[in-house]
Amino acid sequence: MRAFVTGGTGFLGANLIEQLLADGWQVIAMHRHGSDTKRLQQQGVELVEASLADVDSLRNAMPENLDAVFHLAANTNLWRGGNAQQWRDNVEGSANIARVAREKNAGRLIATSSIAVYGYQSGRIDERSPKLADDPRHGYLYTKKRAEEAVRAEIERGLDAVFLNPCAIVGKYDTTSWAQTFFLMEKDQLPGVPPGKGSFCYAGSVARAHIDAFYKGRCGENYILAGRDASFLEFFGRIAALLGKPAPKRAMPAFVIHTLGWLSDLWSIASGREPLITPEKAAMVTRRVVASSDKAVRELGYQTDTDLDTMLRECYDWLVEQKLLKASA
Template identity: 35%
Template sequence: MTTVLLTGASGFLGQHVLRELVAAGAEVRALSRREETDAVIGALGGTPVRADVTDVASLTAAMTGVDAVFHTAADTNTWRPHNDAQTRTNVGGAENLLAAAKAASVRSFMHTSSVSAYSHLVHGMLREDVAQRGGDSWINYERTKFLAEQAVRAAGIPFIIFQPSHILGPGDTRNWSRLIAMIDQNRLPGVPPGSGAFADVREIAKAQVRAWQREKFGEAYLLGGEHASFLELVTLIGGQLGRKTPKRALPLPLLKIFAQFKYRVSLITRKPPDITPESAMFTCHDLAVDSSKAIRDLDYRATPLPALLADTIAWMRSVQMLR
């Protein structure tokens, strides 16, 4: 049986990747830092391993006998005071994993990156041959995703890189589910003026395991979904929840001013704000993703947005996240 080491296994995407790896017959060792995540991992068929991507010694011990690594863990922070910690996790963590994997003669490394490696500085349709500009970005998350990809490409281990866009689906407790909950509670103050490509977490997980099984080493795959403006997204959510939503998007200058104000207040309170200049930029950007390479090579599919939202909302109701 093939032994896989998985990071981020208790997270949104990681849980789905764990399910797919177990279904494929792999023995999955999943990094876990505490007992609560041990239980989640065990329930999904994985074996919890006490290790952390910032702790080289723990990774060295966890890597013994491993055939492949799936790295899905990431720090998605957008608040500047936490940037150093984010860099240690996203860049240093990837470098630590790669070093431990190379020392243990691991045969392959599957790395979950993000469309953010290209950066909001790139406009137009994203394809894998578009030059990445994450290294030029003022947004630390974009820089760290770019730099982590560079580390993976330079490590000398057969790799596959996955670049998902906005991820939706069952199991989301911290990402777009917060927007859905705000709409359900009639607390949405406004809608940003940007757009996104909304991908199904289940299809992303399946594509990752298929890429590994089909040995698509040396490749990178953009994993997008149906394109919609954030106003269209919010309107769809409101319709499914039976809630009223704004009819127009906020003006871009107003959103940026509000984000700067919230950030300056946060420097006084020392508490992360609910919107930062960085997160505002993400939601002001128009993101379009061409997933044709993944469709061709990995049988990847984009779930229609209404169906994807319906599944996400049904799951949120099942765990009492909605009224």
Template identity: 30%
Template structure:
């Protein structure tokens, strides 16, 4: 198969392995692949929350990125791999454990896919692995990457993993996708962003910091994975983003759709640093995820704005407005009884 794929070259009914389908983005990818006519096999660990596998339970197989012996059986007879699984946490007590999964596990899985005869793999990276502009303008796939951009264990692991995947793509057919900040239905955990939306909808976010992020509907991110499978070029990366918003504007949007007043208080970052440091020290002793850490505050100094031009022009990616993502997330949270 050549690096440039046309959609009609993919026979409907081909078996696709989707890792991470118990998670927010992975579940959306698995459902989108099934809706597109692929036969879908999903992976789960024994300890995974399986609520997102509704309708896919019979296709679930065991796979743990920390256990390479679990790879061959999961990959058997698969034509394509959509590798979405990752350890996504903004704070971890043990960075080495995260790196073992996000870097070592991902590379081992992609190599195992090649040995198993998988024709093309999609590797889900993150905009966290990309560079940022100094002036806050949207970054793209070519923006210069500096070490200062990769604050925190997760960002470092995703950057290092993507560099390894790019080298591996010289030997096998791999397309990289870089989702931004997904919002929408199916956020069962929820993700840190989903929790923020929930808190804002409950009136528990009275203040904000001066930062910005790129918001994408989770179903658009899922659709982008399938577009990358059919249209992407091997070794290339594609930002699967949506709309750039200041945090205050996102919270105001959530408040509007929830019938609440928008937060008015802007918190300066510098005075929060001692509190964040103390919270992290407490977390190290208790093992409980802190509300705030110095790394989170350092990340907030940069606006995480991104351009989707490459994905739009090469893949046909067409993200919807952030309002739709927030609306659909709130509808789902209400249906699940998280909002009353």
């Protein structure tokens, strides 16, 4: 079996490629110029350099008649200063990879979308919930929904594709997501705990769901990948325990975080630099975004039995192993 993977140098991509190789797949990983491909080289993965923005480079990089294309690459920017590039990466890039996958007769495209396409809702989200990500001021949500629409346009032209919508992913190989919370808390630099709540999913299970979606998913369907629900106060408290730090006692009020976001946004207009907190980040961490994985469990065999402590311990142990964190006493 042959797989073409975008985003293979990233957090989820590393977990997916590890499992594909263990299953005996031949993996071709597409990467951008300048990406760190050391791990992939050590694994014996075939590397091809291309740009999602350049259809011809994708055509040159992608072989004919692949079994699967796993499109994981995404721009997760949460600052309006990066919105134009985010549109090119997420929307135009998804349109291009889907087009080339169809032209090259790939067996199936597995598109990594996000729970973000459903926007902010008061209740528990499932696949029947409306997709409310229609405010262009929230670039990540807005572009992820339109990335799905771009792939659906190719489904209408004959592409076989499935969509996976992970929630907040936790696990090893993370240096840019929740790992940043570990780094801030280790240095006692965390400005505060947001009052939101989320569904946290295990990276290993999310990666396995991608492979299972190739075999079992239904064309055109969304599959939400959730896991364990927790408030950020609880989540950050568990990180503090791993680091040997005092657990935070209370969450900051939402209005304080929103105010900081807007003030920082004004500063960024003058400086041209991305601030630590933005209105987009403030919106994301002050909401309750919880979801159901029942459909993925039923149709894909998605596993949700990994508890939050196990997810965070794996993330922590890997960061210590990589000497990115000091082991707590």
